[in-house]
Amino acid sequence: MERSKIDEFLKVMESTEKGGNERVKQIVNRIVKDLFYAIDDFNVTPDEFWTAINYLTEAGQNQEWGLIAPGLGFEHFLDMRLDEEEEKLGIKGGTPRTIEGPLYVAGAPEEYGFARLDDGTELDEAEIVFMQGQVKDENGNPVANARVEVWHANLKGNYSYFDSSQSDFNLRRSIITDENGRYQFRSIMPSGYSVPPKGSTEILLDALGRHGHRPAHIHFFISAEGFRKLTTQINIEGDPYLWDDFAFASREGLVPAVTKITDEKLIAGKELDQPYSSIDFDFSIQREHQTGPKAIVERKRAELVESKRAAM
Structure with missing residues (x-):
């Protein structure tokens, strides 16, 4: 997908933000942007995306984020x-x-x-x-x-x-x-x-x-x-x-x-x-x-x- 289309969608998303925490918005929007780019660059499929979501959910249920964080540096x-x-x-x-x-x-x-x-x-x-x-x-x-x-x-x-x-x-x-x-x-x-x-x-x-x-x-x-x-x-x-x-x-x-x-x-x-x-x-x-x-x-x-x- 062309970067311009991704950026246009990101601007639409950000336009819906009313109030909120400015620092949280800056950080989350940056993370979302980087993830959109990564999904596009690596052609991540919907199946792979939802597999990742399920993994993140299970990691939380297993209370292993305290190990994953140091393990990923x-x-x-x-x-x-x-x-x-x-x-x-x-x-x-x-x-x-x-x-x-x-x-x-x-x-x-x-x-x-x-x-x-x-x-x-x-x-x-x-x-x-x-x-x-x-x-x-x-x-x-x-x-x-x-x-x-x-x-x-x-x-x-x-x-x-x-x-x-x-x-x-x-x-x-x-x-x-x-x-x-x-x-x-x-x-x-x-x-x-x-x-x-x-x-x-x-x-x-x-x-x-x-x-x-x-x-x-x-x-x-x-x-x-x-x-x-x-x-x-x-x-x-x-x-x-x-x-x-x-x-x-x-x-x-x-x-x-x-x-x-x-x-x-x-x-x-x-x-x-x-x-x-x-x-x-x-x-x-x-x-x-x-x-x-x-x-x-x-x-x-x-x-x-x-x-x-x-x-x-």
């Missing part, structure tokens, strides 16, 4: 744009941000300085890991009373709340740093995970000739009064998908060394009877910038509140 792309905006304003350095993913749950128990994340149910099979470090400002000064929110998957690659077999807030905690900005937690070494088999995300990735695997990783929100919130995660070195993450979340500076501790005195000092792994990692956060882009992303997140837990 949207979440990392938004991070790239924030990085560029901050750099233009002179907000540089600090721990790299990376994607949040869809599996955060608000309201995790709060501990001071140290927390144990796991509930012990996988201890017979798990590798025990201690992770510790400091939260610092851009000049290397410790940030006391910073909040370190941490969450990760179990040995099966599943997350509590979304996996009903796990206890509430298993592998989830909020740790408040001590007067020296220090935090530490004990947990189990997480496993990577794959998108749901035969689900909407896998169907799309298969069609694109891509896999749906993530490397083992641990998520963090780091926040403190007067500082920009940091959304990030560390990846576990040696994972086969470390630099082949379907969600494009792996970044330089977020793959700390994992040290195997076999010294008997150090093991006894942790009240253990077996070797464990140790990860040292300091977070560097930036002070709030008056004109900087928002570092806190407003999105719908799961929340398990006391009243809901009491009813379960």
Whole structure:
């Protein structure tokens, strides 16, 4: 079809708009225009179009848009744009941000300085890991009373709340740093995970000739009064998908060394009877910038509140 005819129809559509939200109209009209052009360029048939509509509907019913968005690179792309905006304003350095993913749950128990994340149910099979470090400002000064929110998957690659077999807030905690900005937690070494088999995300990735695997990783929100919130995660070195993450979340500076501790005195000092792994990692956060882009992303997140837990 001639572009002029497409553009003429678009103008007719836009002429019917009375009032409404100007920004929404601009964005939707641009998306519709681009889709009209794509349908015409690729000669998309009505059957293909309605197959796509059915897919979009089923993906929503499966609650997989939180996986499809990072899988298509949207979440990392938004991070790239924030990085560029901050750099233009002179907000540089600090721990790299990376994607949040869809599996955060608000309201995790709060501990001071140290927390144990796991509930012990996988201890017979798990590798025990201690992770510790400091939260610092851009000049290397410790940030006391910073909040370190941490969450990760179990040995099966599943997350509590979304996996009903796990206890509430298993592998989830909020740790408040001590007067020296220090935090530490004990947990189990997480496993990577794959998108749901035969689900909407896998169907799309298969069609694109891509896999749906993530490397083992641990998520963090780091926040403190007067500082920009940091959304990030560390990846576990040696994972086969470390630099082949379907969600494009792996970044330089977020793959700390994992040290195997076999010294008997150090093991006894942790009240253990077996070797464990140790990860040292300091977070560097930036002070709030008056004109900087928002570092806190407003999105719908799961929340398990006391009243809901009491009813379960």
